[in-house]
Amino acid sequence: MTDLGSSPGSGAPAQIKAVPVRHPGRWVAAVVLAVLGAMLVHTLVFARVKRGTKSQTRFGWDVVHQYLFSQQILNGLWLTLELTLVAMAIGIGGGVLLAVMRLSPNPLVSGASWLYIWFFRGTPVLVQLLFWANLSYLFPQPTGISIGIPFGPTFHHYNANDLVTPFVAAIIGLGFNEAAYMAEIVRAGILSVDEGQSEAAQSLGMTRATTMRRIVLPQAMRVIIPPTGNETISMLKTTSLASVVPLTELTYASELISARTFQTIPMYLTASLWYLFVTSILTFGQYYLERYFARGSARQLPPTPLQRFVRMVTRSHPDVPPREKLSDVVIVQRSPGVGP
Amino acid sequence: MTVPMVLAEGVHKRFGLLEVLKGIDLSVNRGDVMVILGPSGSGKSTFLRCINHLEKIEAGRLSVDGELVGYREHGGKLHELHDRDVCRKRAEIGMVFQRFNLFPHMTALDNIVEAPLRVKGESKAIVAKRAAELLDRVGLADKRDAYPRQLSGGQQQRVAIARALAMQPKLMLFDEPTSALDPELVGDVLDVMRSLAEDGMTMIVVTHEIGFAREVGDQLVFMDGGVVVESGPPREVLANPKHERTKAFLSKVL
Numbered sequence: 397m398t399d400l401g402s403s404p405g406s407g408a409p410a411q412i413k414a415v416p417v418r419h420p421g422r423w424v425a426a427v428v429l430a431v432l433g434a435m436l437v438h439t440l441v442f443a444r445v446k447r448g449t450k451s452q453t454r455f456g457w458d459v460v461h462q463y464l465f466s467q468q469i470l471n472g473l474w475l476t477l478e479l480t481l482v483a484m485a486i487g488i489g490g491g492v493l494l495a496v497m498r499l500s501p502n503p504l505v506s507g508a509s510w511l512y513i514w515f516f517r518g519t520p521v522l523v524q525l526l527f528w529a530n531l532s533y534l535f536p537q538p539t540g541i542s543i544g545i546p547f548g549p550t551f552h553h554y555n556a557n558d559l560v561t562p563f564v565a566a567i568i569g570l571g572f573n574e575a576a577y578m579a580e581i582v583r584a585g586i587l588s589v590d591e592g593q594s595e596a597a598q599s600l601g602m603t604r605a606t607t608m609r610r611i612v613l614p615q616a617m618r619v620i621i622p623p624t625g626n627e628t629i630s631m632l633k634t635t636s637l638a639s640v641v642p643l644t645e646l647t648y649a650s651e652l653i654s655a656r657t658f659q660t661i662p663m664y665l666t667a668s669l670w671y672l673f674v675t676s677i678l679t680f681g682q683y684y685l686e687r688y689f690a691r692g693s694a695r696q697l698p699p700t701p702l703q704r705f706v707r708m709v710t711r712s713h714p715d716v717p718p719r720e721k722l723s724d725v726v727i728v729q730r731s732p733g734v735g736p
Numbered sequence: 737m738t739v740p741m742v743l744a745e746g747v748h749k750r751f752g753l754l755e756v757l758k759g760i761d762l763s764v765n766r767g768d769v770m771v772i773l774g775p776s777g778s779g780k781s782t783f784l785r786c787i788n789h790l791e792k793i794e795a796g797r798l799s800v801d802g803e804l805v806g807y808r809e810h811g812g813k814l815h816e817l818h819d820r821d822v823c824r825k826r827a828e829i830g831m832v833f834q835r836f837n838l839f840p841h842m843t844a845l846d847n848i849v850e851a852p853l854r855v856k857g858e859s860k861a862i863v864a865k866r867a868a869e870l871l872d873r874v875g876l877a878d879k880r881d882a883y884p885r886q887l888s889g890g891q892q893q894r895v896a897i898a899r900a901l902a903m904q905p906k907l908m909l910f911d912e913p914t915s916a917l918d919p920e921l922v923g924d925v926l927d928v929m930r931s932l933a934e935d936g937m938t939m940i941v942v943t944h945e946i947g948f949a950r951e952v953g954d955q956l957v958f959m960d961g962g963v964v965v966e967s968g969p970p971r972e973v974l975a976n977p978k979h980e981r982t983k984a985f986l987s988k989v990l
Contacts, residue, residue: 596837596896599788600851600903601827603819610854614841691841691883 456662472649479635486571491578516576525569529641532556566638581623585616617689625682739802741938746796758962767936771949774959780942788829830900834912836892838884844895845880848902870898890921910941
């Protein structure tokens with residue numbers, strides 16, 4: 397019998413001590429990156445310039461600091477969050493509806509969905525926002541927007557500007573546009589679910605609606621969530637277009653301050669820091685959402701960042717270099733307790 | 737004379753220009769096991785799917801337990817059934833698929849209780865109790881909280897059988913239930929099916945398992961090219977096939 401070195405009688409094989417391959421290219425790259433990084437840090441943080449009579453950091457961090465938590469900026473941030481949340485809710489709800497309509501066997505229903513997506517994807521969202529904001533041009537007083545029978549009598553009149561306030565115009569504009577994009581994302585998710593799933597559900601007597609809600613959509617979520625996270629982050633920043641409606645959301649709020657103080661760059665930095673912060677939170681949330689909907693599709697769920705951290709801390713010993721740890725594992729595998 | 741559980745008279749099915757079923761006549765008595773053999777593309781799976789209206793038939797009559805599949809006869813005319821009624825009838829027929837089609841986002845137990853809860857609106861306690869008994873019956877009592885991906889093919893198929901049985905069907909359809917399984921896992925699934933047959937369940941089984949057909953089947957049907965070529969008691973048909981096509985097929989399978 398060939399000795400594969402696994403029998404305990406022969407003892408553990410001597411550990412290989414070889415000269416590692418040198419990577420001079422890596423060292424050069426590291427030095428270049430380090431120099432570039434130092435330049436970036438210098439200009440970003442330490443470099444000071446003279447503006448008028450006083451000296452300031454190049455990026456005006458003291459101004460950023462001054463306004464980061466100012467009431468005006470926080471109000472703008474709050475409005476941005478509200479717009480993102482409501483517009484995405486409309487977008488996701490509308491998207492699911494449009495996707496299901498698009499897959500309907502009724503040509504009228506699927507055609508209507510196709511037309512909607514064609515129109516709202518085909519025109520700029522900025523134009524759509526301006527359209528909703530100027531709805532009173534189409535429905536001027538005294539008749540305004542009226543409810544009634546087409547070509548027949550009307551029952552009730554609304555003032556277009558009372559009905560469509562700037563906030564309403566913004567959420568309708570952003571939400572309706574988003575629904576068109578979400579519809580395609582949801583449709584891709586639904587199509588990704590194996591047809592055998594709906595057949596099995598139908599053979600158990602489930603209706604089309606129950607099959608969609610209980611069987612197809614939960615599985616489609618795995619495909620739907622990553623691009624939806626993308627859309628949410630994208631929406632967070634697209635809300636800055638609502639300044640045309642006009643709404644004083646985060647970007648417009650910082651523009652208003654810079655118009656007063658002439659600190660243009662620091663004010664945009666202030667807004668950007670908040671966008672970055674919220675995006676980070678959203679990214680984090682998406683991870684957990686994906687993990688939740690991965691149940692059943694993966695044999696073992698990936699560890700959460702917290703679990704990963706705990707494992708890292710409990711496993712590694714700062715005193716023991718990694719190579720020693722590897723040999724530990726080898727010794728455990730060749731436990732002398734087994735064998736003759 | 738009692739009404740047969742399944743009665744097919746001149747059933748035709750076409751996919752576009754391709755005629756898959758060219759007039760199927762057969763009947764399955766209550767409590768009987770019919771085994772359908774045949775080469776792939778002979779229309780046996782399609783016929784099975786017609787029985788619970790997953791496919792619509794173009795001509796002929798097909799009835800389950802004395803009621804037409806997918807239609808209602810009223811005043812000498814056929815009326816299409818409402819979706820709701822089609823679903824209600826499907827709920828009385830269990831189906832087991834070649835590729836199991838368990839719901840991957842639900843545990844074994846949830847797969848089984850889903851339809852009784854959502855379709856029949858039964859109480860949670862009753863359904864949970866029945867599901868536990870069914871899991872025990874298919875030998876998977878310890879796998880109730882496992883997701884399908886964590887089960888072997890044979891285990892998945894047995895959960896799928898339990899899922900169909902949870903609806904307390906009067907007829908079970910098996911569409912090549914063991915074709916996707918490793919040879920050593922086939923036995924467990926066939927054992928479950930055999931015990932079902934012994935309990936008097938009416939079953940139609942599309943399979944290539946000749947041994948199962950011989951031992952468990954009450955009637956064997958050989959299909960080819962969308963027609964029933966030969967049928968009769970399994971032992972007779974398998975021992976003395978009358979038709980050339982049957983002989984040729986069996987010589988390759990046996």
